[in-house]
Amino acid sequence: MNKLIKIVGGSLVVLAVGAGITAGAAMVLSERKMNRVVDVRVARFDLGAFQPNLERGEYLFLTRGCSECHGVQGEGRVMIDDQSSGFYIHTPNITRGGGAAATYSDTDWIALLRHGLKPARTPVFVMPSEDYAQMADEDVAALVAYIRALPAAPEKKAEMRIPLMLKAMYAFGVATDASEKIDHTKPAPARVPNDLHAQGEYIAKTCAGCHGAGLAGGKIPGAPPSWPAAANLTSAADSVMNRYASAEQFRQMMRSGKRADGTTIAVMPFESLRAMSDAELDAVFGFLKTLQPKASGTR
Structure with a gap:
């Protein structure tokens, strides 16, 4: 019996030491990865050449997730506070009030939105730059001009507390940052397309940040454990799009945050979605209805 106890005790010590080593490695490797310099050619831009429209910029700020993450005035806010995992994000102030983006050049904004990179060309971790990488030049110009025109908000300290499990997933490539998801060689359009389908x-x-590049849904990499998997938006048999027979039903869901049966959708950026115009929601609905079926969860 004593021998068995010694064996079991020794095994537990080995496991504890192994877990400690793994945790330590995850901490070191994740920090190293977050601070790596990404070798990407960032085009130099003069966004003023596109004669930015501030009204369009405000619309984009309110409907493309900027206000949802950074606050209506760009002052920064608590975006994630997941008690179960300890995942906590207070986003940066992006106004002229001393925030990280206060001194961004046009090229710095392009690096952030198109490539998921900070001015030093290290990656951003939480911001879904993959959603903006193909935003047209004229829209980038309008959005940046509007952000720069926001009143200076008092500086609030941005804070990010990442659970050890997520750090390990990131360190070993299971979870990725935006710069790893973006095709950095693909040029973005200069102008917003005119065709309704386009x-x-x-x-x-x-x-794409939540539903995947193929819009087939699945567990959102790097999201809090309590978040459900993103829905399949293709024409698969189990797609959520089958619940909406008309653009009107789709608009109602996007504006109310409720499914056609009246149940509440747990995680969606409805602050932004409900601000979208009927024309844009109808265009999205029409496009999603043309998607070929893909297996749910394959993103």
């Missing part, structure tokens, strides 16, 4: 496709690119 407009729907263009707008739906901002859904």
Whole structure:
């Protein structure tokens, strides 16, 4: 019996040491990965050359998730506070009030939105730059001009507390940052497309961060454990799009946050979605209805 106890005790010590080593490695490797310099050619831009429209910029800020994450005035806010895992994000102030983006050049904004990179060309971790990588030049110009025109908000300290499990997933490539998801060689359009179907496709690119590049849904990499999997938006048999027979039903869901049966949708950026115009929601609906079926969960 004593021998068995010694064996079991020794095994537990080995496991504890192994777990400690793994945790330590995850901490070191994740920090190293977050601070790596990504070798990407970032085009130099003069966004003023596109004669940015501030009204369009405000619309994009309110409907493309900027206000949802950073607050209506760009002052920063608590975006994630998952008690079960300890995952906590207070986003940066992006106004002229001393925030991280206060001194961004046009090229710095392009690096952030198109490539998921900070001015030092290290990756952003939480921001879904993959949603904005193919935003047209004229829209980037309008959005940035509007952000720069926001009143200076008092600086609030941005804070990010990442659970050890997520750090391990990131360190070993299970969870990725935006710069790893983006095709950095693909040029973005200069202008927003005019064709209704192309407009729907263009707008739906901002859904990729949660629903995947193929819009087939699945567990959202790097999301809090309590978040459900993103829904399949293709024409698969189990797609949520089968619940909406008309654009009117789809608009109602996007504006109310409720499914056709009246149940509440747990996680969606409805602050942004309900601000979208009927024309844009109809274009997205029309585009999603043309998607070929893909297996749910394959993103």
